[in-house]
Amino acid sequence: MIHGWLPTRSALAKREYPGTTGERCPHCKVKETTWHALGQCKHPASCQARDKSRAALDICIEEGAPDDNAKDWLRWIYWTRHGTWCREGAPHPPGGAGPERGERDADAVLAANVSDLGGQQIWAGVIPSGLHGRLVVKGGMSEDKASKLIAKLSKLARMASREVWLARCKWINENGTNAETRNAWRTAVRRVAQNHFMAVGSLAAAKSMANPQFEAWRQKVVP
Secondary structure (H helix, E strand, O other): OOOOOOOOHHHHHOOOOOOOOOOEOOOOOOEOOHHHHHHHOOOHHHHHHHHHHHHHHHHHHHHHOOOHHHHHHHHHHOOOEOOEOOOOOOOOOOOOOOOOHHHHHHHHHHHHHHHHHHHHHHOOOOOOOOHHHHHHHHOOOOHHHHHHHHHHHHHHHHHHHHHHHHHHHHHHHHOOHHHHHHHHHHHHHHHHHHOHHHOOOOHHHHHOOOHHHHHHHHHHHOO
């Protein structure tokens, strides 16, 4: 799964139920973007899915990384905390204190690239620049083995995103929030479109209203 368009509540709100209420994560009460749903939402089911996926990554790292420093790097790249993938609060990257200036510079480039990518792209399977060289030059891996390890980690990251999304869809649909919000919005559209006192003459006119404007009308006709 590459993190492109997903039917999050903020995405659906643009065409299904305008206004700030419909775009919020039912659990966290903030705007549900793709990254929030996959990496930030603190619903127990989503956190559990991330922890389970991270456990599979840890096994891959433990079995495939050439040395302890490489393991530290890989765990830092695929950072998790309290069941989320937010990099806020992550420790400083490993390395940076080696005797060779070239090695320190390479570590700094790798760390900067990970920070630039951020958790959203890392867990979409994007490989940070410099990781392959770090495993080969400093870790002593062959280029072939390093490539295979990186490819496996990338695949596990993509699978993790998929599992988190499936968990999210399951719990969010179980509580009926999406259907309830969508049905309330459609009721509002129908009533607004039919209400001559509000000077909205058609369903198309109601749908074309700006989100804040529509929200104000909706609250008048649908409690």
